Amino acid sequence: MKVWFAASEAVPLVKSGGLADVVGALPKALSKLGAEVTVLLPKYGAIPREIVERAVFLEHFNITLGWRLQYCGLFEAIEDGVRFLLIDNEYFFHRHYLYGYGEEEIERYAFFNFAVMEVLARSAKDKLPDIIHCHDWQTGLIPMLLRTRYSHYPALRHIRTVFTIHNLQYQGVFSRGKLKDVLSAGDDLFTEDGIEFYGDGNCLKAGLRYADKLTTVSPAYAQEIQTWEYGEKLDGVLRMRSWDLRGIVNGIDTDSYDPMTDPNVKTHYRHSLAKKRSNKLALQREIGFEANAGRPVIGIVSRMVDQKGFDLIAESLPALMEEDLQLVILGSGDSKYEQLFRQAIEWYPGRLYVWFGFNEGFARRIYAGADMFLMPSRFEPCGLSQLISLRYRTVPIVRETGGLRDTIEAYNEFAGTGNGFSFGPATAHDLIFTVKRALSFYRQPPEWEKIVANGAKKDYGWDASAKEYMQLYRELAN
Missing domain, CATH: 3.40.50.2000 (Glycogen Phosphorylase B;)
Incomplete structure (x- = not known):
């Protein structure tokens, strides 16, 4: 052939x-x-x-x-x-x-x-x-x-x-x-x-x-x-x-996206959340945040456009910043969003970090260092970031559309199933509710370890x- x-x-x-x-x-x-x-x-x-x-x-x-x-x-x-x-x-x-x-x-x-x-x-x-x-x-x-x-x-x-x-x-x-x-x-x-x-x-x-x-x-x-x-x-x-x-x-190319061998990752790991937290501390120090292993870090690597749900992120930002979390964003796109986040960095010092542009090494450090990865896309043909996140034992939070719907199953605490969190309606209210739900399980280590383990079970290679x-x-x- x-x-x-x-x-x-x-x-x-x-x-x-x-x-x-x-x-x-x-x-x-x-x-x-x-x-x-x-x-x-x-x-x-x-x-x-x-x-x-x-x-x-x-x-x-x-x-x-x-x-x-x-x-x-x-x-x-x-x-x-x-x-x-x-x-x-x-x-x-x-x-x-x-x-x-x-x-x-x-x-x-x-x-x-x-x-x-x-x-x-x-x-x-x-x-x-x-x-x-x-x-x-x-x-x-x-x-x-x-x-x-x-x-x-x-x-x-x-x-x-x-x-x-x-x-x-x-x-x-x-x-x-x-x-x-x-x-x-x-x-x-x-x-x-x-x-x-x-x-x-x-x-x-x-x-x-x-x-x-x-x-x-x-x-x-x-x-x-x-x-x-x-x-x-x-x-x-x-x-x-x-x-x-x-x-x-x-x-995804599982040889390239491998936290056990990725040269951009400070501490190599596979399933160990303790070693993953070492990368989280390194990420926090790199961007000038307080190094706190207990504070949840949410990562975003994306184009700043409506398709990727940045209108929802922009509308949700004040409510998200009321939570005890740190938000790290890597991307560029529409000027209205870039301008908004340049201002927001000053509003939320030590809580919000944005790298405007793209840097492959920093993207991988976000995948390895973040606890959760946010993808509220209005539509998403497939999406690779949620698959990379699972590979790096980072829990995705997504909107139920396209490939996100095919690859991410919402966590069910009663059945113990699911590898992430998801919401259907494309509204800021549903995004905020779902992030808060994810944070509530993050504060329950046994539940969180179960979610991470569920995400590690499936092979997302080619x-x-x-x-x-x-x-x-x-x-x-x-």
């Missing part, structure tokens, strides 16, 4: 969010099951220099993008046992940021999609994949190109496509004129059955329409996006393709999910 992944980011090369973790870890799990996996990625300027220097130049060719002829280089890199093919064009990809270039984004990723297709067309027949697994809108044109513009290549006709939705909110919507120019396409593409979207064109819809199978990153999210509330105006398309849509929950993907690939290949 030969599988090619096409994605806009992947660890350990380049990362802006959870997509990179998935694309970096899943191929390794699939390889253990016998798949030969290759990941195709833009050759960004942000890729570490040492990785670029190890990469081997394979060939170069030209890509026709609208009326323009663009250079394309192809490099090969082997990292963590995974083969990467890097698509090179310095004008499009040698930039300071991965994303955020407005209408120019369609040129960048249309070029990447065309380049993937050209690599396929130029490959020897015995090197071609059985499956191309595409991720998010940046690769949504590949299934369409395979079934339309490249359909006359006999060698490519056996290839099947899987398209995974990591977050339906980001769809790659661009003006019809821009897409027609970049794709050299006519009006026949911009129909209800094509990529037309309220007068514009939609790259994610291209993946939904033309891929052989669709997946998303949790079973609950697969159901939610077929509703008006969560469907982001594509719920009709998703309901039409519901037979081909499957939810497979993400995992093995089970990789088997589901392999089964899907086999169904398609057959």
